[in-house]
Amino acid sequence: MDIGKRIVSLRERRGWTQKELANRVNLNVSVMNRIESNDRPIKDSELLNLANVLEVSTDYLLGRSESSTLSQTEKKEAEFQAFANNPTLQKWYKELPKSKEEDLEKLRKMWEILKDHGEI
Structure with missing residues (x-):
């Protein structure tokens, strides 16, 4: 397919x-x-x-895989990427792909905190 x-x-x-x-x-x-x-x-x-x-x-x-199911890690990453690529977020966030790895890691931690507390 x-x-x-x-x-x-x-x-x-x-x-x-x-x-x-x-x-x-x-x-x-x-x-x-x-x-x-x-x-x-x-x-x-x-x-x-x-x-x-x-x-x-x-x-x-x-078409490289016949399984459409994501692993738990892939699901977490997909959720984060959907959050990170949300077009309604503020302009500063659009610069995310240009950010340093340490900034991305801080953002991931913030995402996990928000998600765990039901804010997202």
Whole structure:
């Protein structure tokens, strides 16, 4: 199964429209349509966002794995990445990929605290 079909299948399992998924991963609906129909290659950042939102590994989307189930570690990372890539967060947060590893680790600890206390 190709990447577009896998995305469609996962989206439909959740009962989401193409527009809903596009909004969740911050893509234009026409771009989402072209990705799902394999008319446009997927960018690395889009692949990561889709995997996070659909709660699967990038390997599954790429067809390198037949298991769509994430390990506990992968789930935690996917949750964190979804939080980190949320387009509604403040502008400073957009600079996260350029941050030092120690800053990312501090942010991960803050994320865990917020999550453990039910704030997210």
